[in-house]
Amino acid sequence: MNTLTDNAIMLKVKAGELDLMGLLFQRYHRQLYGFLFHMTYQKEASEDMVQQVFYKMLKYRASFAGTSEFVHWMYAIARNVLKDQGRKKKLTMAGIAVDELADVIPGGVEVNGQIERKQAAQTLQKAMAKLKEDDRDILSLSRFQELKHGEIAQIMNISEGAVKVRVHRAMCQLKEIYTRIER
Amino acid sequence: MDCEKYEELFTGWINKDISPAEREKLEKHLATCNGCREELAFMQAMWTDMGEIATPEPSAHMEVKFRAMLDTFKTQEAEKFSFKNWLGNLWQMQPRWPMAYNLAVILVAFGFGFWAMNKGTNNQDKGQLQELSAQVHELKQTMVLAMLENPSASERMKAVSYTSEMKHADDQVIEALLSTLNNDPNVNVRLTTLETLSEMTRYPEVREGLIRSIKGQDSPLMQSAIADVMLKLQEKKSVGSFKELLKQKDLDNGVRNKIEQTISHLI
Ligand SMILES: [Zn+2]
Numbered sequence: 001m002n003t004l005t006d007n008a009i010m011l012k013v014k015a016g017e018l019d020l021m022g023l024l025f026q027r028y029h030r031q032l033y034g035f036l037f038h039m040t041y042q043k044e045a046s047e048d049m050v051q052q053v054f055y056k057m058l059k060y061r062a063s064f065a066g067t068s069e070f071v072h073w074m075y076a077i078a079r080n081v082l083k084d085q086g087r088k089k090k091l092t093m094a095g096i097a098v099d100e101l102a103d104v105i106p107g108g109v110e111v112n113g114q115i116e117r118k119q120a121a122q123t124l125q126k127a128m129a130k131l132k133e134d135d136r137d138i139l140s141l142s143r144f145q146e147l148k149h150g151e152i153a154q155i156m157n158i159s160e161g162a163v164k165v166r167v168h169r170a171m172c173q174l175k176e177i178y179t180r181i182e183r
Numbered sequence: 184m185d186c187e188k189y190e191e192l193f194t195g196w197i198n199k200d201i202s203p204a205e206r207e208k209l210e211k212h213l214a215t216c217n218g219c220r221e222e223l224a225f226m227q228a229m230w231t232d233m234g235e236i237a238t239p240e241p242s243a244h245m246e247v248k249f250r251a252m253l254d255t256f257k258t259q260e261a262e263k264f265s266f267k268n269w270l271g272n273l274w275q276m277q278p279r280w281p282m283a284y285n286l287a288v289i290l291v292a293f294g295f296g297f298w299a300m301n302k303g304t305n306n307q308d309k310g311q312l313q314e315l316s317a318q319v320h321e322l323k324q325t326m327v328l329a330m331l332e333n334p335s336a337s338e339r340m341k342a343v344s345y346t347s348e349m350k351h352a353d354d355q356v357i358e359a360l361l362s363t364l365n366n367d368p369n370v371n372v373r374l375t376t377l378e379t380l381s382e383m384t385r386y387p388e389v390r391e392g393l394i395r396s397i398k399g400q401d402s403p404l405m406q407s408a409i410a411d412v413m414l415k416l417q418e419k420k421s422v423g424s425f426k427e428l429l430k431q432k433d434l435d436n437g438v439r440n441k442i443e444q445t446i447s448h449l450i
Binding site: 175 | 190192193194198225226230234236242244246249250
């Protein structure tokens, strides 16, 4: 079973072998959690949303065509869940406390320069949290999920050229906020 | 120079997601443009530092919840398609419990609204108002208690979740929930009940009931979920029950580790 591709597994789920969703959960729940976490910086909300994404994949399994990658479909659903959630609960970044941010930055032995990099990362995370949702969305996919421009284009259903422009714009926004906080 | 065109290639260049032609074009420009070189260096540093923003580990509870969700989903799907259910629906004239529940609550609320409109509110009416809302509450409770007896697991789960909507739960409801926690044949119903009860720990009898149920749970899912709850509550009184549980020879190894950890965190 473990050698099956994601798509093959999902097609079996679609055909009624619902238990196999467990395999996909094992393969992707961390990654999905990472995406949702960088979109919200809220641990519990992200965990709840992972469940919702898997629930929706089960419920709407018939809509999985198998013509594109399973992960792309998964991210598309995750982005919908985020949108719904945002509408319902007004998931805003403004509410996060600084100490909550601090514990996501990895600790460990400090070598020269590492403290500075940690601080930079902390400031960057604050800047990420202040980004507009669209910008955070595309950076989460591109930087944290390490997806290629072509893959993002499929998930967002826009052209690859548009993805490049948007990633760049988001990076410029991030830079602007980042340098403002730094000062 | 038209630097903007080149800047759009920066992220592609940084994460090596760029065509050879574009790459060459950009590098040629960089050789002659100071501004772009600096900007690219800054972006690259920022990109690298972003990698230092770590993602925390999702909690172990997540998999448990996923399994529970999957099982419930499967039950619901099976119920949807089962022939028996179809036959049952044909002659089943009695309304299904949740529907009856909703309907009754709506009716009472409606009657209440009507009455309130006709009467206006003076002091004497306040007493009646309270009485009426007490009646609504009692009705809700009766319905929930009946629903907990329903043969369908998903209906029982709904009943459990209705109780969490109640502002205050009386002894009868608590007792029913604890009995569901200990005796319900379906592990998802038990998990949902545990979750609901863990929100009600302001009642001492709930805390005691939870501790008492530790020894009786035989499913690894439940054992590990209860350990999570006790840890969250920092309930030191649960240590004895956990130690009892550890004496069971057929205890799942993962659960054993978890419980040992829980105990060491609690004492
Ligand atoms: Zn230039």
